[in-house]
Amino acid sequence: MSVQENLNRIKGTLPSGVTLVAVSKTKPESLLLEAYHAGQRDFGENYVQELVGKAEALPKDIRWHFIGHLQSNKVKYIAPIVYLIHGVDSYKLLVEISKQALKHKTSIACLLQLHISGEETKFGFSYKECGECLDLLSAKPLPGIQVIGLMGMASNTPDDTVVRKEYRELSLFFREQQLKHSGIKILSCGMSNDYLIAVEEGSNLVRIGSSLFGERSYENG
Ligand SMILES: *Cc1c(COP(=O)(O)O)cnc(C)c1O
Numbered sequence: 001m002s003v004q005e006n007l008n009r010i011k012g013t014l015p016s017g018v019t020l021v022a023v024s025k026t027k028p029e030s031l032l033l034e035a036y037h038a039g040q041r042d043f044g045e046n047y048v049q050e051l052v053g054k055a056e057a058l059p060k061d062i063r064w065h066f067i068g069h070l071q072s073n074k075v076k077y078i079a080p081i082v083y084l085i086h087g088v089d090s091y092k093l094l095v096e097i098s099k100q101a102l103k104h105k106t107s108i109a110c111l112l113q114l115h116i117s118g119e120e121t122k123f124g125f126s127y128k129e130c131g132e133c134l135d136l137l138s139a140k141p142l143p144g145i146q147v148i149g150l151m152g153m154a155s156n157t158p159d160d161t162v163v164r165k166e167y168r169e170l171s172l173f174f175r176e177q178q179l180k181h182s183g184i185k186i187l188s189c190g191m192s193n194d195y196l197i198a199v200e201e202g203s204n205l206v207r208i209g210s211s212l213f214g215e216r217s218y219e220n221g
Pocket of ligand 1: 192
């Protein structure tokens with residue numbers, strides 16, 4: 001199946017109002033262009049150098065989502081390019097993003113990442129920490145930063161009931177925070193294997209890589 005056929009098939013399963021981010025990490029620019037010519041504009045990358053290189057080479061109306069784990073010392077490279085940073089998992093990182101946004105005279109939209117799976121390897125705030133961070137930002141906003149939602153990754157398990165429970169909890173927390181804080185509108189969850197469950201539970205942004213572009217030949221993210 002071509003990228004265009006995959007894109008149409010996936011879009012056909014998404015309710016209106018759900019944004020599809022095409023996760024293109026490790027994939028060549030030619031494949032991104034296939035998706036672009038089929039109308040796709042939101043692309044997600046995990047590695048700073050790769051995002052910077054692709055952004056230079058590819059059309060300027062692409063909206064680049066940084067979905068990987070971001071180190072503070074690399075924020076400066078993506079600050080002028082990135083459309084949305086999904087994986088913010090500390091207040092310290094928000095402070096650095098704010099600093100770089102001001103330096104580049106821009107404003108950067110961010111999602112706070114929640115650690116929702118039982119797995120130890122995934123990054124993210126606990127629910128309690130995330131709630132405290134949002135309270136702090138509401139009381140004392142950081143200039144150049146807009147926190148517009150939350151992101152999470154469910155456990156990597158074939159057991160759908162576990163995945164559904166994790167996304168349901170995240171979605172409930174998202175709606176609670178929406179009532180407390182203005183501007184919270186994006187819930188980024190769901191990947192190739194579990195996005196239909198995520199959408200049923202309330203996701204409005206899915207990040208899909210392998211079912212769109214094919215399996216990745218190496219995996220280090
Ligand atoms: C790689 C990645 C995805 C896409 O995963 P697929 O299973 O290929 O759809 C989504 N989100 C994050 C954070 C990723 O690192």
